[in-house]
Amino acid sequence: MNWRPCRTRRWRTLLAGGACALACLGSPASAQDAPPPGQDKVLRVCEDPNNLPLSNRAQAGFENKIAALLAQELGWKLEYTWFPQRMGFIRNTLRAKEENSDRFKCDLVIGVPKGFDMAATTRPYYRSTYAMAYVKGKGLDRVRSLDDLLALDAGQRKKLRFGAFAGSPVTDWLLQHGLMEQVEWYQSQTGDADQYPGEIIEKDLAGGKIDVAFAWGPIAGYFARNTGATPIVAVPLAPQPGLKFDFEIAMGVRHADKDFRQRIDGLIAANQGKIRAILTQYGVPLLEPQAAVAAASQPSRKP
Template identity: 55%
Template sequence: MSDRNASLAGFVRALAALCCAVFAAHFAWADPALPNNDGADGVLRVCADPNNMPLSNSKGEGYENRIASQMASDFGYKLEYTFFPQRMGFVRRTLRDKVPDTQNFKCDLIIGVPKGYDLTATTRPYLHSTYAMVFTKRPELANINTPDDLLKLPPETLRKLRFGIFSQTPAVDWLLGHNLIEQAVSYQAQSGDPAAFPGEMIEHDLAAGNVDVVFLWGPIAGYFAKRAGDSVRLVPFPPTPGIRFDYEISMGTRYGEKAWKDKIDQWIGSNQDKIDRILTSYQVPILPVTGATAASQ
């Protein structure tokens, strides 16, 4: 298997635990003696990645930015951000970090964390999506409508394909299970380069012919496939027994801030239709959300 450095910026970098890799910060419970920001002063302070489209960026162009903006508007709050690359140390440097010379936390809400994530308390899930394959439109791949269809290609065609994958994702296990891992081009989940972004796999390498099929977290795959226009196709992985490709996403708050978490929970429950419209506009593959509160207090 060949190796290549690329970067999965942002949460889904961390997500793929969801997906891609898990944050490696130490676990800490909130100190109840410290004051909570929790919007009491009319400000929604969001912790976000400045370069992780389609989730978020410093220009406010991601779907997480739009969800935060809608929430702030509904609460009648001003919206402020603390930006930090969403990789190792993200929670420690944002949600758990305080403004210098004060006891106030820098930010109070992470818009996207895996349901049940242990570094934060988690709200009810608001997004349920899945991994997807993206490949260029060409005759030999025209009949691929499900992931299993890829496996039905003529052996001589299948053997020539190069598969772009991020390390520590379900795609690795899927290729291993079908004896295709030797054809994989492996991308590192966390390269440390804050300027890199996960959609590069589609926008650069797929377009250049360096890989033939890429496997990405659905929200990322949908957004960059749309940007690529009619030159590519997207095929999502359905929820199936065995290797897990689908995950639910919640919002993250500090432990011990039950009233604040409950307020966010109530907003999600009352505004799922607004959230779904935002997600759909970014071509996010959407599966039904359980609606159950995932969480830790």
């Protein structure tokens, strides 16, 4: 399928298989005459049916738990529109109307990067980073950073098999250090709805196909905790010169739904502690919000 390049594609590759495997779109469906979100006291959420730890049809992901929290705070019923977070996700969910109706199928995407241009974004509700994962007890237990990985004996390092999502920020680091020939590449959008990004850890790392997996932190953290009897270590990646591994995640609504966006913003602010507890429960590596980091870096002013 042909689709035009845009900034959305960059987000899709940056957060490969994570918060935002979203596709570029054409003109959005008109919001004219559509009832405003929540008019009937229903929170309609757009979600992927098979993308743990973010979401699944059994509503077992952390985005499902956060959506349930928002619905509870609003006192509304929660309903989902399910569509794989692959090419056409926004077009078939947030921008699609119900058949023979002026109502949109859903009104809220729980996970989009801050500044995502295919929707109006709320305040960020968490910031995370890429991570590397490996099986404990196989010679990598002292590796706690990318520098530690490079410091391994050259012979040992050359034998390692890496798994990474094509186009992710880790690609540039692998290229810089001459490791590309040792990489097993993964696609964020395979076209197979039965596949999910966590397979890089749950199946291939745990099964021995690769030695080190690079993945979006929420995925790495979750599957490191939930991969059966195989002990897996997930190490959040610190920034490298010229490389950005961390991203802030917000929620997305249609650009026209300004009042709804403001309402969701207020809910995020009022429930940040509960949201953080949900993320922690799922093993999401959490970093301080960029605003807090910027404020802390400012010199203190004397009265």
